[in-house]
Amino acid sequence: MNDAPNFLEVEQLTVARGGVPVIDIPRLSLAEGEVLSLIGPNGSGKSTLMLTLATLLPPTGGRIRCRGEAIDSDRARFAYRRRLAMVFQEPLLFDTTVFENVAAGLKIRRMTRGEIRSRVMETLELFSMAGFAERSASKLSGGESQRTSLARAFAIRPEMILLDEPFAALDAPTRLALTTDLERILTETGTAAIVATHDQLEALRLSTRMAVINRGAIVQGGTPAEVMNRPANEFVASFVGMENVLTGTVLACSQSVATVSLGGHAIELVGQAEPGESVIFCLRPENIAISTTDPAGVTSARNVIRAVVRKVIPMGIYNKIEIDCGFPLVAYLTSQSIDHLHLDPGKTVYASFKATAVHLLRRD
Numbered sequence: 001m002n003d004a005p006n007f008l009e010v011e012q013l014t015v016a017r018g019g020v021p022v023i024d025i026p027r028l029s030l031a032e033g034e035v036l037s038l039i040g041p042n043g044s045g046k047s048t049l050m051l052t053l054a055t056l057l058p059p060t061g062g063r064i065r066c067r068g069e070a071i072d073s074d075r076a077r078f079a080y081r082r083r084l085a086m087v088f089q090e091p092l093l094f095d096t097t098v099f100e101n102v103a104a105g106l107k108i109r110r111m112t113r114g115e116i117r118s119r120v121m122e123t124l125e126l127f128s129m130a131g132f133a134e135r136s137a138s139k140l141s142g143g144e145s146q147r148t149s150l151a152r153a154f155a156i157r158p159e160m161i162l163l164d165e166p167f168a169a170l171d172a173p174t175r176l177a178l179t180t181d182l183e184r185i186l187t188e189t190g191t192a193a194i195v196a197t198h199d200q201l202e203a204l205r206l207s208t209r210m211a212v213i214n215r216g217a218i219v220q221g222g223t224p225a226e227v228m229n230r231p232a233n234e235f236v237a238s239f240v241g242m243e244n245v246l247t248g249t250v251l252a253c254s255q256s257v258a259t260v261s262l263g264g265h266a267i268e269l270v271g272q273a274e275p276g277e278s279v280i281f282c283l284r285p286e287n288i289a290i291s292t293t294d295p296a297g298v299t300s301a302r303n304v305i306r307a308v309v310r311k312v313i314p315m316g317i318y319n320k321i322e323i324d325c326g327f328p329l330v331a332y333l334t335s336q337s338i339d340h341l342h343l344d345p346g347k348t349v350y351a352s353f354k355a356t357a358v359h360l361l362r363r364d
């Protein structure tokens with residue numbers, strides 16, 4: 001067993017802003033080299049928590065420990081701050097060259113000019129910015145500015161990096177390119193990181209563990225697969241794009257397979273509940289197969305439901321299709337499938353999904 005303390009530990013942390021309590025987190029940890037994403041809607045407390053972890057905002061209660069040592073004195077705070085870097089949504093660059101911006105954190109670390117030059121160029125190279133070293137930071141595009149800001153943060157070789165919505169202000173292609181580079185650099189350097197984002201795809205790409213924050217509390221923690229497929233409550237389910245969150249009544253339950261009545265259908269799902277109990281079940285749209293002929297006997301899915309197409313909504317690379325099964329259901333399909341199956345409103349279709357694809361939530 002590894003008894004080494006986590007890089008970061010938070011205990012009973014409370015933070016207020018303008019006198020109003022906005023964070024209440026009994027426990028949160030970050031292992032050495034781990035990448036944790038902090039996801040939550042606007043105003044949920046992501047920035048407040050990040051600023052507190054960076055010791056830029058004082059907590060009203062609780063403790064932050066780094067490798068077991070409480071950050072509760074000026075000396076501990078100073079040592080801790082030297083180990084971390086922070087990147088914000090706005091790059092906040094100095095009005096000088098890209099080189100000087102990236103060198104800023106190194107100059108206060110008493111490195112020689114030669115060491116600074118080679119560290120800056122090496123880090124700019126990592127972020128594909130070496131050709132911009134002598135450019136004025138004020139003349140960079142949004143993506144180049146954020147690359148410079150990331151290079152400045154990584155140049156000091158932090159042991160932990162706090163990234164607060166780092167790509168939220170960028171367009172989709174720039175964001176994707178930067179996410180890809182950041183993922184690679186975090187892996188290569190083994191830097192521990194917390195990435196606050198409201199974009200689940202960004203979180204999925206970057207992190208091995210997710211924490212979902214709502215109203216200042218961590219409402220679920222786990223691997224991205226656990227959070228996405230097994231949300232702890234209705235809030236998390238909706239936030240991670242479950243789309244199908246429905247309420248039904250349990251008819252029977254045997255050997256961890258529950259039969260739930262919904263819209264005149266008996267839906268089978270893996271889970272434990274009492275007959276007569278009202279339950280919520282969640283089904284991701286991508287886990288529903290749509291066909292125009294009855295797949296019973298062909299599919300291994302336990303649930304096959306006849307339905308009528310209500311609406312097809314183009315969403316870019318996929319289409320959202322709303323169907324009426326006696327209860328509403330949303331599925332995702334490619335444009336090619338929509339054309340191939342002639343899925344116009346009013347068309348009869350069959351929706352099939354596995355019992356294991358349905359996640360059951362019991363009411364408290």
Ligand SMILES: Nc1ncnc2c1ncn2[C@@H]1O[C@H](COP(=O)(O)OP(=O)(O)OP(=O)(O)O)[C@@H](O)[C@H]1O
Nearest residue numbers: 017018022040041042043044045046047048049198
């Ligand atoms: N400077 C401040 N003074 C008073 N209240 C604040 C201040 N900044 C944030 N708050 C409040 O604290 C709560 C958490 O806000 P915070 O900015 O941490 O959330 P967030 O999840 O980062 O949101 P967003 O994604 O919109 O930035 C909100 O209720 C917000 O109104």
